[in-house]
Amino acid sequence: MMMRQFLSAKGRLSRGGFWLQSALLWGLFYALWEGLAIPVNGWTTWLINAPVVWVLVCLCARRLHDRHYSGWWLAVVVVPVGGALWLLWQLACRQGDAQSNRWGPNPQAQHGDFLTVQ
Numbered sequence: 373m374m375m376r377q378f379l380s381a382k383g384r385l386s387r388g389g390f391w392l393q394s395a396l397l398w399g400l401f402y403a404l405w406e407g408l409a410i411p412v413n414g415w416t417t418w419l420i421n422a423p424v425v426w427v428l429v430c431l432c433a434r435r436l437h438d439r440h441y442s443g444w445w446l447a448v449v450v451v452p453v454g455g456a457l458w459l460l461w462q463l464a465c466r467q468g469d470a471q472s473n474r475w476g477p478n479p480q481a482q483h484g485d486f487l488t489v490q
Contacts, residue, residue: 377434379427381443385434386468386479393431397424432459437475438468 377383385393401424433443439462448455470478 379430381430381433381437382475383434384438384468384473384476384479385431386438387435387464387466389479390431390435390463394428397427397431432463434475435463437473438479439463439466440469440473 401420405420429443429446432446436443436445441462445462446459449459451458468478468480472478472481
């Protein structure tokens, strides 16, 4: 289940979940890169970087969904300086949409799937 979340851009991701999963991704990337002592050349770089970039795009798209933006807003990063700053602000600093939206329910909402005794 967890691996499917890393590889899919569907759904929403809370700000805390984004920070945690991003830290896990970068830690795994660094450990893999340094642990295997991969020489920097064409095919080995793509072998490691391509999956990491895909997972990072999926994380960012799910985080944007929580902010009620489409994942296509990741393209704003091509705008020099301002695009990257706006994207960083949206992904890392802003709170998610409190209500359900077209990408799913609020990931931080409490679900009534427990027994309540009155």
